[in-house]
Amino acid sequence: MFTNFKRVLHFALTDLARNKGISIANIFILVVTISLFTMLFFMHGLSNEIIYQMQNKINITAYFKSDTSEQDILLAKEQILKQTNDIKSIQYVSKEDAADIFLEKYKNNDAFTDALAEVGDNPFLPSLNITTTGEPQQYEKVNIILQSEQFSDLIDQVDYPQKKNIIEKVFSITSTVNKFGIGLAVLFILISIMVVFNTIKLAIDSSKNEISTMRIVGASSWFVRAPFIIQGVIFGLISFIVCFFITMILIFFLSSKLQVTLAGFSLWHYLLSNIFVIILIQFGFGILLGGIASFVVVQKYLKV
Amino acid sequence: MIKFENVTKIYEPDMPALQDVSFEVKEGEFVSIVGKSGAGKTTLIRLILGLEKPTSGSIFFNGKNINGMNSTELQSTRRKIGAIYQDYKLLPTKTVYENVAYIMEIEGKADEEIATNVPKVLEAIGLVNKLNNFPHELSGGEQQRLAVARALVNFPDIIIADEPTGNLDPYNSYEVVSLLSKINKTGKTIILSTHDREIINKLGKRVITIEDGKIIRDDVKGRFII
Numbered sequence: 229m230f231t232n233f234k235r236v237l238h239f240a241l242t243d244l245a246r247n248k249g250i251s252i253a254n255i256f257i258l259v260v261t262i263s264l265f266t267m268l269f270f271m272h273g274l275s276n277e278i279i280y281q282m283q284n285k286i287n288i289t290a291y292f293k294s295d296t297s298e299q300d301i302l303l304a305k306e307q308i309l310k311q312t313n314d315i316k317s318i319q320y321v322s323k324e325d326a327a328d329i330f331l332e333k334y335k336n337n338d339a340f341t342d343a344l345a346e347v348g349d350n351p352f353l354p355s356l357n358i359t360t361t362g363e364p365q366q367y368e369k370v371n372i373i374l375q376s377e378q379f380s381d382l383i384d385q386v387d388y389p390q391k392k393n394i395i396e397k398v399f400s401i402t403s404t405v406n407k408f409g410i411g412l413a414v415l416f417i418l419i420s421i422m423v424v425f426n427t428i429k430l431a432i433d434s435s436k437n438e439i440s441t442m443r444i445v446g447a448s449s450w451f452v453r454a455p456f457i458i459q460g461v462i463f464g465l466i467s468f469i470v471c472f473f474i475t476m477i478l479i480f481f482l483s484s485k486l487q488v489t490l491a492g493f494s495l496w497h498y499l500l501s502n503i504f505v506i507i508l509i510q511f512g513f514g515i516l517l518g519g520i521a522s523f524v525v526v527q528k529y530l531k532v
Numbered sequence: 533m534i535k536f537e538n539v540t541k542i543y544e545p546d547m548p549a550l551q552d553v554s555f556e557v558k559e560g561e562f563v564s565i566v567g568k569s570g571a572g573k574t575t576l577i578r579l580i581l582g583l584e585k586p587t588s589g590s591i592f593f594n595g596k597n598i599n600g601m602n603s604t605e606l607q608s609t610r611r612k613i614g615a616i617y618q619d620y621k622l623l624p625t626k627t628v629y630e631n632v633a634y635i636m637e638i639e640g641k642a643d644e645e646i647a648t649n650v651p652k653v654l655e656a657i658g659l660v661n662k663l664n665n666f667p668h669e670l671s672g673g674e675q676q677r678l679a680v681a682r683a684l685v686n687f688p689d690i691i692i693a694d695e696p697t698g699n700l701d702p703y704n705s706y707e708v709v710s711l712l713s714k715i716n717k718t719g720k721t722i723i724l725s726t727h728d729r730e731i732i733n734k735l736g737k738r739v740i741t742i743e744d745g746k747i748i749r750d751d752v753k754g755r756f757i758i
């Protein structure tokens with residue numbers, strides 16, 4: 229058993245050394261494929277981040293009547309939270325806070341600040357800012373609670389009708405992006421599997437006669453197959469190592485350059501926090517694709 | 533040891549390569565198969581090794597129907613036979629040494645045994661100075677001798693040789709045939725296909741003559757008669 233393993237390993241390594249050109253071509257194709265997968269993974273992380281940020285920016289606001297006490301509003305907040313678990317965050321903004329926010333926002337625009345001063349009294353209404361955990365329907369449900377009888381004495385108005393459109397638009401964009409992403413990933417995976425299979429097939433095709441000769445002199449299936457599979461796995465292993473270093477180096481340099489463009493998303497951070505997933509993807513794809521492709525291709529020529 | 537029972541092999545319709553062939557080769561026999569080019573000698577040998585399936589009839593190796601064997605049994609039968617193919621069937625990406633060693637490696641022979649036997653058999657066949665050459669770097673006759681060395685290295689109980697002297701000069705032909713005779717004297721079975729009249733007449737052993745896929749003669753102490 230051990231002798232056999234030692235022998236097929238020796239065959240695999242000897243062949244590798246004798247066919248350097250083909251070996252390098254196979255490794256190159258695998259490197260390209262694994263890099264594509266890795267890129268896809270980063271794109272997935274980036275688009276998730278963008279979707280997350282976009283959805284976080286959406287909220288609906290319930291404006292309370294001017295004279296509602298803070299106590300009543302906080303009580304209402306508790307009641308709202310009790311009636312639904314769709315809410316991710318609910319934030320109380322007092323009249324004073326609202327004025328401060330306004331002033332901060334327009335501090336360089338005299339027309340607005342002057343206008344506010346003119347009014348004299350604080351014209352802002354206290355409010356609750358609500359963000360839900362996901363779907364657009366959740367905003368509708370929260371809106372129904374807010375508009376219900378129980379709060380009609382307190383709540384002046386809810387801005388849901390004005391925001392309805394934009395909420396739906398954002399969610400339709402994110403779901404399109406998600407679907408497109410999945411489609412693209414599936415397409416990439418299919419194409420690269422086909423490319424790797426074909427490359428390995430071309431390499432093994434040239435050994436077609438040799439495989440049948442090995443069968444003719446009495447070699448068992450595994451004795452013939454194993455060296456090719458070992459070679460495929462070695463191609464995968466080398467490609468994994470190459471890709472891993474390319475990824476580390478590339479992301480390290482790109483990360484700081486692209487951080488501004490990518491809305492604060494740090495590629496380097498993403499890489500570090502997902503390092504095991506990335507290793508698994510690169511290692512798994514390399515070795516499985518290399519090994520399985522070799523197995524399948526040799527299988528065809530074993531029937532002698 | 534080997535038995536053909538009413539074997540017919542048809543590659544193309546109405547052009548049978550072998551027709552209703554029956555014969556038996558006993559252990560320790562030296563049987564020559566002669567016949568014109570295209571008579572069906574190679575077909576007969578390929579059938580024994582399970583490389584072709586008979587259209588009808590059965591072939592037995594040590595009492596077992598070759599056609600009924602699964603892949604594992606067939607491979608183990610092939611390992612028991614030292615076969616020399618007309619087209620050599622060498623491994624092009626392996627050196628002379630590795631080609632011969634491969635046969636021992638698939639048998640699971642020990643490394644030390646391989647290291648002593650391979651050079652010995654290559655010495656006997658006159659290729660010891662070409663150990664590290666690849667088959668394409670050898671002359672036709674050298675390739676043929678490598679094919680012979682490969683068939684001998686495991687000391688198989690039966691050697692089946694399809695025109696093993698086709699590419700050899702008279703001297704080397706004589707060497708190969710006397711090697712086969714010597715092996716036969718140790719009790720091993722030999723099946724030899726050839727067109728070489730002189731070899732057959734000198735051997736004075738059993739000769740099966742085929743013509744157009746049919747056995748037309750089977751003589752115990754045969755001569756080359758076509």
Ligand SMILES: Nc1ncnc2c1ncn2[C@@H]1O[C@H](COP(=O)(O)OP(=O)(O)OP(=O)(O)O)[C@@H](O)[C@H]1O
Nearest residue numbers: 543544549567568569570571572573574575576618
């Ligand atoms: N794979 C094949 N497909 C079709 N016909 C074949 C095939 N192999 C052999 N034949 C035919 O079968 C017949 C016998 O061929 P075979 O190779 O057995 O002859 P042979 O006696 O070995 O001849 P030679 O002395 O030239 O080697 C020939 O007519 C040949 O054309």
Ligand SMILES: [Mg+2]
Nearest residue numbers: 573574575618
């Ligand atoms: Mg022939």
